[in-house]
Amino acid sequence: MGEYPRFRTDAAADEPAVTLDAFLEQTNSASVLIEAGDDVQRLLPMLDRVRLVEVDFPRFRDGRGFSTARILREAGYTGELKAVGDVLLDLVYFMRRCGFDSFAPNHPLDPQQVEAALNRYPHVYQDAADDAVPIWKLRHPQLRHE
Amino acid sequence: MIVLTGNDLKTGDVVWWDGAGWSADVNTAVDVGQEADTIALREDAACRVNVPYAIKAEHTSDGVRPAHIKDRIRALGPTVRMDLTRRPDDAGAQDWVI
Amino acid sequence: MYRYDRYDQEMVDARVAEFRDQVQRRIDGQMTDDQFKPLRLKNGLYLQLHAYMLRVAIPYGTLDSRQMRMLAHIARKYDRGYGHFTTRQNIQYNWIRLADTPDILADLATVEMHAIQTSGESIRNISADQYAGAAADEIMDPRPWAELLRQATTFHPEFSYLPRKFKIALIASAADRAALRWHDFALRIVKNAEGETGFQVYAGGGMGRTPFMAYEIRDFLPTQHIFSYVQAVLRVWNMHARRDNIHKQRMKILVHELGQEEFTRQVEAEFQHMLTLDTDFPQVEYDRIAEYFTPPPFEAGLTDRIEQSEPGFVAWADRQTAAHKMPGYAIVNISLKPVGEIPGDISAEQMEMIADLAERYSFDELRATHAQNLVLPHVRKQDLYAVWQGLVAAGLADANLDLVTDIIACPGLDYCSLANARSIPVAQQIAERFADPERQKDIGELKIKISGCINACGHHHAGQIGILGVDRKGTENYQLLLGGSGAEDASQAKITGPGFDEAGIVDAVERTIEQYRTLRNPGERFLDTYRRVGMEGFKEAIYG
Numbered sequence: 001m002g003e004y005p006r007f008r009t010d011a012a013a014d015e016p017a018v019t020l021d022a023f024l025e026q027t028n029s030a031s032v033l034i035e036a037g038d039d040v041q042r043l044l045p046m047l048d049r050v051r052l053v054e055v056d057f058p059r060f061r062d063g064r065g066f067s068t069a070r071i072l073r074e075a076g077y078t079g080e081l082k083a084v085g086d087v088l089l090d091l092v093y094f095m096r097r098c099g100f101d102s103f104a105p106n107h108p109l110d111p112q113q114v115e116a117a118l119n120r121y122p123h124v125y126q127d128a129a130d131d132a133v134p135i136w137k138l139r140h141p142q143l144r145h146e
Numbered sequence: 147m148i149v150l151t152g153n154d155l156k157t158g159d160v161v162w163w164d165g166a167g168w169s170a171d172v173n174t175a176v177d178v179g180q181e182a183d184t185i186a187l188r189e190d191a192a193c194r195v196n197v198p199y200a201i202k203a204e205h206t207s208d209g210v211r212p213a214h215i216k217d218r219i220r221a222l223g224p225t226v227r228m229d230l231t232r233r234p235d236d237a238g239a240q241d242w243v244i
Numbered sequence: 245m246y247r248y249d250r251y252d253q254e255m256v257d258a259r260v261a262e263f264r265d266q267v268q269r270r271i272d273g274q275m276t277d278d279q280f281k282p283l284r285l286k287n288g289l290y291l292q293l294h295a296y297m298l299r300v301a302i303p304y305g306t307l308d309s310r311q312m313r314m315l316a317h318i319a320r321k322y323d324r325g326y327g328h329f330t331t332r333q334n335i336q337y338n339w340i341r342l343a344d345t346p347d348i349l350a351d352l353a354t355v356e357m358h359a360i361q362t363s364g365e366s367i368r369n370i371s372a373d374q375y376a377g378a379a380a381d382e383i384m385d386p387r388p389w390a391e392l393l394r395q396a397t398t399f400h401p402e403f404s405y406l407p408r409k410f411k412i413a414l415i416a417s418a419a420d421r422a423a424l425r426w427h428d429f430a431l432r433i434v435k436n437a438e439g440e441t442g443f444q445v446y447a448g449g450g451m452g453r454t455p456f457m458a459y460e461i462r463d464f465l466p467t468q469h470i471f472s473y474v475q476a477v478l479r480v481w482n483m484h485a486r487r488d489n490i491h492k493q494r495m496k497i498l499v500h501e502l503g504q505e506e507f508t509r510q511v512e513a514e515f516q517h518m519l520t521l522d523t524d525f526p527q528v529e530y531d532r533i534a535e536y537f538t539p540p541p542f543e544a545g546l547t548d549r550i551e552q553s554e555p556g557f558v559a560w561a562d563r564q565t566a567a568h569k570m571p572g573y574a575i576v577n578i579s580l581k582p583v584g585e586i587p588g589d590i591s592a593e594q595m596e597m598i599a600d601l602a603e604r605y606s607f608d609e610l611r612a613t614h615a616q617n618l619v620l621p622h623v624r625k626q627d628l629y630a631v632w633q634g635l636v637a638a639g640l641a642d643a644n645l646d647l648v649t650d651i652i653a654c655p656g657l658d659y660c661s662l663a664n665a666r667s668i669p670v671a672q673q674i675a676e677r678f679a680d681p682e683r684q685k686d687i688g689e690l691k692i693k694i695s696g697c698i699n700a701c702g703h704h705h706a707g708q709i710g711i712l713g714v715d716r717k718g719t720e721n722y723q724l725l726l727g728g729s730g731a732e733d734a735s736q737a738k739i740t741g742p743g744f745d746e747a748g749i750v751d752a753v754e755r756t757i758e759q760y761r762t763l764r765n766p767g768e769r770f771l772d773t774y775r776r777v778g779m780e781g782f783k784e785a786i787y788g
Binding site for chain 3: 035037039049058059060062063064066068091093094097121123128140
Binding site for chain 3: 153155156157158159160185189190192193196213214216219220223224225226227230
């Protein structure tokens with residue numbers, strides 16, 4: 001398992017993440033693991049004491065983690081959001097757009113290929129959790145100052 | 147008999163294991179018996195053929211005839227476009243499938 | 245119709261480059277088939293019985309002559325000279341080589357086409373009314389909204405690994421020509437009491453092994469919030485759908501398990517949240533897109549008279565044309581169901597001949613229909629005769645729209661790796677049995693739909709007469725269904741009883757139709773008679 005890539009400059013949390021149930025029961029952990037099928041809404045009232053959220057992708061086809069990440073970012077979470085598990089090269093771009101800023105894939109990713117994948121698309125069609133400007137806004141420059 | 151079949155990775159063509167390699171002609175298929183899984187795994191890893199799998203077939207006077215209609219259609223081609231099958235001029239090919 | 249600007253073009257070009265890289269990694273052995281499969285499916289590439297199959301998107305069923313000629317070029321250069329129009333207004337090629345696919349996608353990109361959204365667990369190419377922009381009965385052209393949604397959902401980061409496929413349909417008339425309620429998500433443009441334009445929204449439909457018709461989840465959604473609403477629906481489904489059984493992951497199953505009321509409640513709550521994020525496309529962007537769909541320069545003062553001297557032409561014009569919103573114009577339906585041929589198949593030469601007709605007589609526009617036919621949407625009535633002659637030359641002048649020989653059929657076991665039985669030969673034999681034009685006319689509207697497996701690509705659940713091919717101990721067997729509809733009077737067909745072999749199913753269809761002729765009241769379609777007398781009125785005739 002690799003700890004790559006990471007897109008944050010702060011120090012990584014060094015304590016192991018606990019499950020959502022364990023996190024909600026105890027107060028001394030700042031790292032939580034969201035497993036596929038967990039209702040992340042339950043975490044939202046506690047976000048101010050979270051430093052790291054790991055979101056597990058049990059199989060790459062299981063895309064629940066993408067929504068989990070969006071929900072966390074939409075709720076204002078700014079801490080580390082790490083995708084763990086079956087994280088394949090071709091998912092990283094979408095994960096970044098959903099707000100993930102670190103990765104711990106089961107199988108290490110090739111840095112060059114990650115770089116290429118993240119820069120593959122010159123534009124985006126819609127708003128997401130990143131700060132990419134959607135095409136519709138590029139088409140109407142007058143809207144960018146609103 | 148047990149024969150091994152799959153689709154060529156690059157072309158998608160239907161292929162059959164002839165004992166040494168992959169052939170487009172079902173009649174060259176050999177009985178792989180107990181070796182099916184071993185060969186399939188090895189060939190899958192070699193990335194020459196998409197997910198090779200074993201099927202039952204029969205050795206007839208007419209050649210190798212897969213037990214299931216799906217594999218007979220794979221061996222021949224679409225029954226509704228005989229011109230595109232492997233036996234375009236053979237009036238008996240339809241009957242071989244069904 | 246819509247044209248790409250440099251942004252759209254750069255996105256599609258990037259997609260081609262990405263897939264070229266992915267194909268190379270697969271060929272080089274850096275990826276297993278399991279890993280490659282979802283990537284190729286995101287580019288419309290399946291592995292079927294005889295070869296790879298490439299499904300090319302025809303967004304909301306609209307294309308122009310330049311695109312049609314490119315489809316012909318691809319058929320000729322990379323396939324075996326033909327293509328197959330599908331029940332979701334797309335086209336697919338049956339004999340594709342993996343190594344060629346990046347070049348094919350690059351060729352398509354030169355005419356603003358692609359294979360995005362045509363397969364895999366993704367938001368699929370949006371289907372729409374094939375008469376959009378031409379129909380006499382539409383409120384407005386629905387296609388600007390389809391194009392806006394196409395862009396909004398393309399490469400959507402949150403919804404690119406959905407539980408299953410997600411099919412959207414969009415229309416703007418009371419008549420439903422797009423099988424609205426058989427989609428996961430469907431929109432009908434309506435006006436409310438205040439005269440404002442909005443969407444009537446349906447959710448949770450789909451065919452497959454567990455058919456459901458979509459229910460009305462909202463009677464009026466202001467148009468400007470459509471993207472927020474779609475995202476709300478997708479998020480509720482993505483978070484809560486089962487992931488343990490591929491047959492139970494479509495949205496219709498979640499709707500069924502939660503109940504319509506609870507599903508609606510969750511979607512509404514999520515929708516209110518989405519609105520706070522302000523992700524909807526603004527009016528200026530809608531206006532920019534809508535500009536591309538301004539009506540072509542129709543002529544005023546044209547004659548409505550149609551040439552009457554040649555009976556073959558008169559019969560064709562009578563059956564194959566529909567009312568256009570402009571006087572002097574007609575909508576022309578081109579049958580891809582010549583008796584004895586393969587439903588939806590078309591040769592490269594025929595594609596080019598139709599492209600010529602579209603360019604010359606229909607403001608360069610063409611449409612594909614979910615019934616696997618084509619449409620020339622804007623033809624001057626005075627040109628109909630010339631169009632007919634062109635179609636006669638192309639071998640596509642059959643006059644059978646919505647008649648017993650206008651059969652929908654999936655590729656079935658002749659091509660498809662999922663199929664259990666062949667569909668096409670059954671369609672061909674039924675068509676041959678009823679080939680006599682007088683007999684077809686006497687029977688009237690009768691939509692037969694044939695699927696070669698329970699996935700129901702041939703829409704058998706929505707067939708007035710449906711046929712489902714199954715595998716019965718290694719031989720092909722066909723179940724007969726009656727009473728379905730994919731139109732505005734949508735209903736689900738019911739199985740008559742025990743199945744039939746290949747010859748038997750054709751006879752059973754004939755007995756069903758003869759029974760209808762016996763039972764019908766004046767003016768009744770087959771479906772009307774069935775609804776009046778029920779299955780009981782047919783059972784004995786079918787099974788004796």
